[in-house]
Amino acid sequence: xxxxxxxxxxxxxxxxxxxxxxxxxxxxxxxxxxxxxxxxxxxxxxxxxxxxxxxxxxxxxx
Amino acid sequence: xxxxxxxxxxxxxxxxxxxxxxxxxxxxxxxxxxxxxxxxxxxxxxxxxxxxxxxxxxxxxxxxxxxxxxxxxxxxxxxxxxxxxxxxxxxxxxxxxxxxxxxxxxxxxxxxxxxxxxxxxxxxxxxxxxxxxxxxxxxxxxxxxxxxxxxxxxxxxxxxxxxxxxxxxxxxxxxxxxxxxxxxxxxxxxxxxxxxxxxxxxxxxxxxxxxxxxxxxxxxxxxxxxxxxxxxxxxxxxxxxxxxxxxxxxxxxxxxxxxxxxxxxxxxxxxxxxxxxxxxxxxxxxxxxxxxxxxxxxxxxxxxxxxxxxxxxxxxxxxxxxxxxxxxxxxxxxxxxxxxxxxxxxxxxxxxxxxxxxxxxxxxxxxxxxxxxxxxxxxxxxxxxxxxxxxxxxxxxxxxxxxxxxxxxxxxxxxxxxxxxxxxxxxxxxxxxxxxxxxxxxxxxxxxxxxxxxxxxxxxxxxxxxxxxxxxxxxxxxxxxxxxxxxxxxxxxxxxxxxxxxxxxxxxxxxxxxxxxxxxxxxxxxxxxxxxxxxxxxxxxxxxxxxxxxxxxxxxxxxxxxxxxxxxxxxxxxxxxxxxxxxxxxxxxxxxxxxxxx
Numbered sequence: 001x002x003x004x005x006x007x008x009x010x011x012x013x014x015x016x017x018x019x020x021x022x023x024x025x026x027x028x029x030x031x032x033x034x035x036x037x038x039x040x041x042x043x044x045x046x047x048x049x050x051x052x053x054x055x056x057x058x059x060x061x062x
Numbered sequence: 063x064x065x066x067x068x069x070x071x072x073x074x075x076x077x078x079x080x081x082x083x084x085x086x087x088x089x090x091x092x093x094x095x096x097x098x099x100x101x102x103x104x105x106x107x108x109x110x111x112x113x114x115x116x117x118x119x120x121x122x123x124x125x126x127x128x129x130x131x132x133x134x135x136x137x138x139x140x141x142x143x144x145x146x147x148x149x150x151x152x153x154x155x156x157x158x159x160x161x162x163x164x165x166x167x168x169x170x171x172x173x174x175x176x177x178x179x180x181x182x183x184x185x186x187x188x189x190x191x192x193x194x195x196x197x198x199x200x201x202x203x204x205x206x207x208x209x210x211x212x213x214x215x216x217x218x219x220x221x222x223x224x225x226x227x228x229x230x231x232x233x234x235x236x237x238x239x240x241x242x243x244x245x246x247x248x249x250x251x252x253x254x255x256x257x258x259x260x261x262x263x264x265x266x267x268x269x270x271x272x273x274x275x276x277x278x279x280x281x282x283x284x285x286x287x288x289x290x291x292x293x294x295x296x297x298x299x300x301x302x303x304x305x306x307x308x309x310x311x312x313x314x315x316x317x318x319x320x321x322x323x324x325x326x327x328x329x330x331x332x333x334x335x336x337x338x339x340x341x342x343x344x345x346x347x348x349x350x351x352x353x354x355x356x357x358x359x360x361x362x363x364x365x366x367x368x369x370x371x372x373x374x375x376x377x378x379x380x381x382x383x384x385x386x387x388x389x390x391x392x393x394x395x396x397x398x399x400x401x402x403x404x405x406x407x408x409x410x411x412x413x414x415x416x417x418x419x420x421x422x423x424x425x426x427x428x429x430x431x432x433x434x435x436x437x438x439x440x441x442x443x444x445x446x447x448x449x450x451x452x453x454x455x456x457x458x459x460x461x462x463x464x465x466x467x468x469x470x471x472x473x474x475x476x477x478x479x480x481x482x483x484x485x486x487x488x489x490x491x492x493x494x495x496x497x498x499x500x501x502x503x504x505x506x507x508x509x510x511x512x513x514x515x516x517x518x519x520x521x522x523x524x525x526x527x528x529x530x531x532x533x534x535x536x537x538x539x540x541x542x543x544x545x546x547x548x549x550x551x552x553x554x555x556x557x558x559x560x561x562x563x564x565x566x567x568x569x570x571x572x573x574x575x576x577x578x579x580x581x582x583x584x585x586x587x588x589x590x591x592x593x594x595x596x597x598x599x600x601x602x603x604x605x606x607x608x609x610x611x612x613x614x615x616x617x618x619x620x621x622x623x624x625x626x627x628x629x630x631x632x633x634x635x636x637x638x639x640x641x642x643x644x645x646x647x648x649x650x651x652x653x654x655x656x657x658x659x660x
Contacts, residue, residue, distance in 0.1 A: 012185050025197040027202070029212040031142075034235030034322065036228055036330040039354055039404045048403075 067126075068408075071118045071306050075335045078114035078474065085467040090436075092432070100437055105429040108170060108423030112422045113474045113515035115415070116299075120478030123302030124485055131452040139259035141176065141239035150219075150538070152246040154194040155635050157181075158201045160249045163628035165205050167252030170623075174210070174505045177255065178238070182226045183215035197201040197635070223315075223540055224331050224347035239263075248275065251370025251624045258319045258368065268323035269360025270352065273371035275317040278617050278625055282546070283603035285377035287511050290504055290613035292375075294495070297366060298482045304364040310408050313355075315348035317371045321360070325351070328358035330526045334398055338535035339391050346392025349416055351398060353409035370622060376600030379515070380555050383522040387536050390420045390526040423523035430584065434566070437574040468580075476509055494616025504612050514594060517587045521559050552596035561590030577580045595618050 084107050090099040145164070149157055161179055168174040181198060185191045198213045205211065214230075214487050227243065235241075242255060248250060250273075258271050273297060280289040303312065329351045334341045344350055356360055376382040393416040402408055433535050483505045487498040495501050529536075547555075567585040570578050587594060597603055616626060 024199065024213055025196070027211065027213045029178075029214060029230065029234040030237045032234050032236030032238075034231055034326045036232050036235070036326045038330040038332045039328065041332055041350070041399055042335060043401075043403050048401075 064306070067122060067305045067308075071115070071122055074118040074121070075111060075114040078117070078470075079107060079111040082110040082114075082467060082470050082474075085470065089464045089467060090411050098432055102429060102432050102436070102644075106431070108418075109422050109425050110471065110474070112294075112415075112418050113471065117474040117478050119302035119306065120299050121302070121484065122305055123298035123300065124478075124481055126301045126305040131302060139173075139176065139240075139256070139263040141259060141263055142233070142237065143177050143240040143242055143255070143259050144238040144322075145177055145179045145242045145244065145255070146182055146227060146230060147179065147244050147246065148184065148223050149194070149246045150184045150223070151187050151190050152185075154190065154197045156632060158197045159632035159635060160247070160628050161211075162201050162205060163624050163630045164250055164252065164255070165207065165211070166627050167250075167419055167505075167624040169252070169347055170474055171252045171256050173256045173482070174252070176259070177210065177242075179211045180230065180234075181211075181213040182230055183213065184219045184221070184222070184226050185215060219538075220500045221331065221333075222343050224344065224351070228330060231322065231326050235326050237458070238320060238322050239241065241320045241322050241325060243316055243318055243320060243341065245373060247374035248316050249278065249372040249624060249628055251622060254368055254370035261365070262319055262321060265361070267359075267361050268363060269321050269328075269355040269358070270311065270313055270318055270362040271320075272313055272318040272362070272364045273368045274364070274366050275314075275371045275373040276615075278372045278616070278621075279374050280377055280567040281601045281604045282377045282599045283511075283607050284379055284515075285375065285611040286604050286607055286615075287508055288375050288382075289615055289617075290508060292642040293615040293617070294486065294501060294505070295479060295482055298478075298485075300364060300366045304366055307362075307364065307408070307412075308454045310356050310406060310412075311352070311364040312412070313348040313352035313362065317373060324360045328354040328360065338622070339530045339533065340395055340398055342535075344392070344399075345395055346389060346416065349393075349396065349413060353399075353402070353405045353413070356406055356409055357404040367423060370624065372617075372622075372625065379518065379522075379595045380547045380551065382541055383519070383526075385525065385553075386519075386530075387526045388539060389534050390523060391530050393417050393420055394527065394530050420523055420527055424527045426520055427524045430566075430581075434569055434574060434577065434581070437577070469578070475512075479505055479509055492579070493537045494619060496611065496614055496619060500611050500614060504614070507612055513583060514539070514587045517563075517584045518556070518559060518591050518594065520584075521562060522589060523592075546601075547596060547599045549592075549596045553592045554601070556591040557589045559591035563591070 087103050090102065126167050129352060137326045147157065147161060158181075161181070165174070165179060168177050181194070183191065183194055185194060194215070195213070198211075216226065216229060219225065227241075240259055242258065244250070254273065262268055263273055275284075275292075276296070277289040277292040280286045331344050331347055331350065333343060336342070352362055354433055376385055389558070396417055396547060399405075399559070400413055405413075486493065487501050490496070490498045490501045511512070526536075565607045566581060566588065567578070570581050570585070608618070621629070
């Protein structure tokens with residue numbers, strides 16, 4: 001089995017202690033999901049200067 | 063104290079830059095100042111700041127007390143640590159030999175139960191992937207530890223190495239308090255790993271603990287010179303860096319322990335808008351992750367007193383340049399992140415430093431080219447600037463100032479090394495080097511060898527910067543440290559440097575023969591680049607250096623047990639006799655065999 005990165009649920013939860021089988025699939029790391037939010041690194045200059053919020057009412061009116 | 067060190071270091075760098083720049087300004091102004099001269103003054107100001115900063119960091123490192131913390135008497139951390147080994151088409155036998163050695167080393171501490179090894183494969187080559195599975199299973203079988211060793215391979219390499227680690231954190235991070243991030247060629251002593259977890263546990267706000275990895279297993283002249291530098295010079299530079307950075311330490315991407323909670327909360331990297339080389343995945347992710355951890359309020363520390371942290375490095379200039387090309391693209395990509403929200407001023411300064419580390423080469427090149435052009439474009443001297451003058455006024459070129467400038471730049475490059483030598487040579491034997499005379503000889507040869515390599519690296523880096531700014535993406539090349547370079551490969555990869563060197567010297571002879579002595583130290587290594595690259599990459603060149611007693615490091619004289627264990631496993635798995643280092647007073651075939659797994 002190859003792990004499908006686009007679908008975390010597709011990963012089998014395998015207890016490596018009890019596997020006993022010499023198969024690579026038995027050695028998947030233990031499943032214990034942790035949130036890892038994507039960080040904001042790029043902010044446009046219009047947002048920095050507050051221009052985005054300045055024009056927000058106009059955009060909302062449309 | 064950190065601010066004191068920072069202010070001192072930056073102020074000293076600025077003063078040195080000012081001295082160098084004003085000397086050069088006086089020199090070029092002595093025979094009429096034109097726009098080209100002012101451009102050269104600007105180039106020198108920028109480039110000399112980089113050199114000055116490096117020198118002052120080394121000076122700081124020399125004066126910062128070398129605080130060695132005694133081994134902690136505290137019990138080992140009860141927290142769980144995942145030792146992550148991201149791999150990408152590397153040699154599985156070598157990689158798993160290292161893991162096996164680290165496992166043995168951890169077992170010897172008696173605290174191995176809380177440390178899990180996780181191999182995170184991004185390998186695309188199916189043959190190598192099959193080998194990975196085979197050797198992993200063999201490693202597990204021999205170690206008898208199928209509950210603490212894991213392997214998984216991604217089907218899609220989103221985000222390269224950073225994405226590989228992030229994928230693990232998202233799936234399994236909740237199981238671990240700490241993550242020890244390694245490279246495929248990293249090797250760490252069990253005691254060091256246990257001590258790192260202990261220090262992480264002792265400081266709940268510590269998000270990252272970086273060690274200073276030292277180079278091991280170098281074979282060639284080039285590799286052994288780098289290895290010597292990493293053992294002899296790097297600790298002083300790193301101490302200076304640690305003092306200046308304080309709790310905003312550095313992250314070099316491997317041989318470092320992270321707090322999972324901090325890493326998960328702060329270090330989810332986005333793809334940058336646009337296409338590579340400036341858009342897409344963030345390549346030099348470690349610098350950005352450091353800035354993000356600091357933005358999240360976590361402390362980062364570089365503990366230079368932690369021994370037992372090793373890595374391997376390219377053994378030839380071609381492989382080194384290939385790795386450098388990747389780092390160059392990653393660092394130049396940081397120009398997109400200089401104004402990222404919430405980064406501390408020091409984080410931004412660190413990013414600028416990383417960018418300038420590569421931009422310095424084309425700037426130096428531009429300085430050299432414009433210096434060659436200056437006499438060609440110089441206006442004819444005016445011997446009678448004022449009407450009615452009876453005697454001509456001859457242009458005056460202040461050679462003394464030029465020589466003082468040259469001496470200043472040379473001192474900035476060489477003096478830190480000589481001061482480190484002066485300070486450490488007395489304790490050379492205590493630190494595992496053979497003698498004060500041996501390290502003195504090695505230092506002098508290393509300085510000379512660096513001056514031969516510098517023009518070659520200048521051209522490699524200038525080309526890399528040019529390729530990147532013109533939109534060429536370097537991709538994700540495999541790091542293979544074992545290959546070496548043939549004469550044909552050396553020629554194919556660097557013939558153009560010979561052309562540049564011949565052209566530069568030819569133009570100098572034709573238009574500015576007075577400059578020839580100044581240009582020879584730069585032009586000759588360029589001209590001979592293919593020969594230099596080939597000869598310095600052969601194992602024979604490395605052996606010759608050893609026979610002369612040059613570049614001998616403590617690891618060659620008495621390899622730490624984890625290094626011997628690694629060599630033992632690797633030799634056995636490859637079915638090769640485990641040859642001891644010629645100078646190693648402890649290693650030998652029998653001992654290495656005794657150290658094998660299982």
